[in-house]
Amino acid sequence: MPDQDAEISARVEKLAERIRLGAEVEHPLTPKQLEAVRHAARQQWMLEHAKVVERDQAQGTQQAQQKAQDLQAEKKPEQQRQERPPQERDRGR
Amino acid sequence: MDDLLQLIRMHRQARTADEAGEIAGAIAERIAPSIHLLVKGRCPRHLVEDVCQEAIVAVAKSLSSFEGESASQFRSWYLRIASRRLADQLRKPLTQRETPSDMEELNRLLEASTQRQPARPDELAQLTELLRVLVELGDRCWQYIRMRFLEGFKYSEIAEDEGLNPDAIRMQVERCLDRARCILIADERTYAGPGR
Numbered sequence: 001m002p003d004q005d006a007e008i009s010a011r012v013e014k015l016a017e018r019i020r021l022g023a024e025v026e027h028p029l030t031p032k033q034l035e036a037v038r039h040a041a042r043q044q045w046m047l048e049h050a051k052v053v054e055r056d057q058a059q060g061t062q063q064a065q066q067k068a069q070d071l072q073a074e075k076k077p078e079q080q081r082q083e084r085p086p087q088e089r090d091r092g093r
Numbered sequence: 094m095d096d097l098l099q100l101i102r103m104h105r106q107a108r109t110a111d112e113a114g115e116i117a118g119a120i121a122e123r124i125a126p127s128i129h130l131l132v133k134g135r136c137p138r139h140l141v142e143d144v145c146q147e148a149i150v151a152v153a154k155s156l157s158s159f160e161g162e163s164a165s166q167f168r169s170w171y172l173r174i175a176s177r178r179l180a181d182q183l184r185k186p187l188t189q190r191e192t193p194s195d196m197e198e199l200n201r202l203l204e205a206s207t208q209r210q211p212a213r214p215d216e217l218a219q220l221t222e223l224l225r226v227l228v229e230l231g232d233r234c235w236q237y238i239r240m241r242f243l244e245g246f247k248y249s250e251i252a253e254d255e256g257l258n259p260d261a262i263r264m265q266v267e268r269c270l271d272r273a274r275c276i277l278i279a280d281e282r283t284y285a286g287p288g289r
Contacts, residue, residue, distance in 0.1 A: 005267065008274040012227070015220045016242040021209050022202030023126035033125075033146055034118050037153045041117030042110040044154045049110070 117153040128175045131244045148175035234269035
């Protein structure tokens with residue numbers, strides 16, 4: 001019985017393969033359809049690419065802001081020390 | 094199918110919109126016949142071209158979201174997109190749709206296949222007979238066999254569409270094939286006559 005099942009399955013597979021082959025012959029894309037697909041794919045690529053650029057730019061801006069904040073934070077104690085009046089500085093010694 | 098995977102990889106790495114468009118076009122040319130086969134079996138004739146076009150464009154637009162690496166994964170993926178488009182159009186599950194009689198069309202495709210790969214007349218006659226028997230098994234059987242063998246859906250995908258268990262679908266397909274086998278044997282005996 002399993003042999004018979006395999007045999008009929010193989011025959012149906014062969015039939016399906018032939019039909020698919022026939023579909024390749026009978027239903028190729030027309031030049032107009034092909035152009036529509038290319039156009040849609042180009043648009044999609046630009047859309048996705050624009051998103052990536054936007055995200056990179058946003059990330060870049062965020063990183064730059066963070067860096068600026070870090071620098072500012074590092075500078076602050078230094079600045080404060082330098083900005084103290086000389087007497088205070090002397091008293092500290 | 095290997096060159097199809099190669100094209101998908103190239104599409105992922107496309108550096109310009111034109112390049113992406115060209116590659117998507119080449120992919121579309123390869124998958125169009127399967128999508129046409131899927132749509133034609135389920136769609137009123139006057140809608141076939143539009144639905145096919147929509148489905149192919151939908152696949153081309155989603156190419157960057159395909160994450161698989163094998164040909165069968167890609168086939169399942171694009172057939173699922175095409176099925177969704179089709180279902181959106183017709184608002185019914187695939188297997189519960191009134192289908193146009195497609196015997197004539199399928200016989201034409203069988204004939205057309207010989208342009209790519211020659212076949213002996215007796216081989217073609219056997220396949221035509223098998224097709225007739227499968228279609229005459231009834232709508233449900235034919236739909237399952239069509240989805241499984243012609244369109245390349247997995248049992249789990251047919252089950253999803255039907256809201257059933259994949260094993261139930263597999264058993265149903267096996268039963269249908271068994272019935273077809275019995276009919277073919279009976280026909281052969283009839284043609285061979287009682288002396289056989």
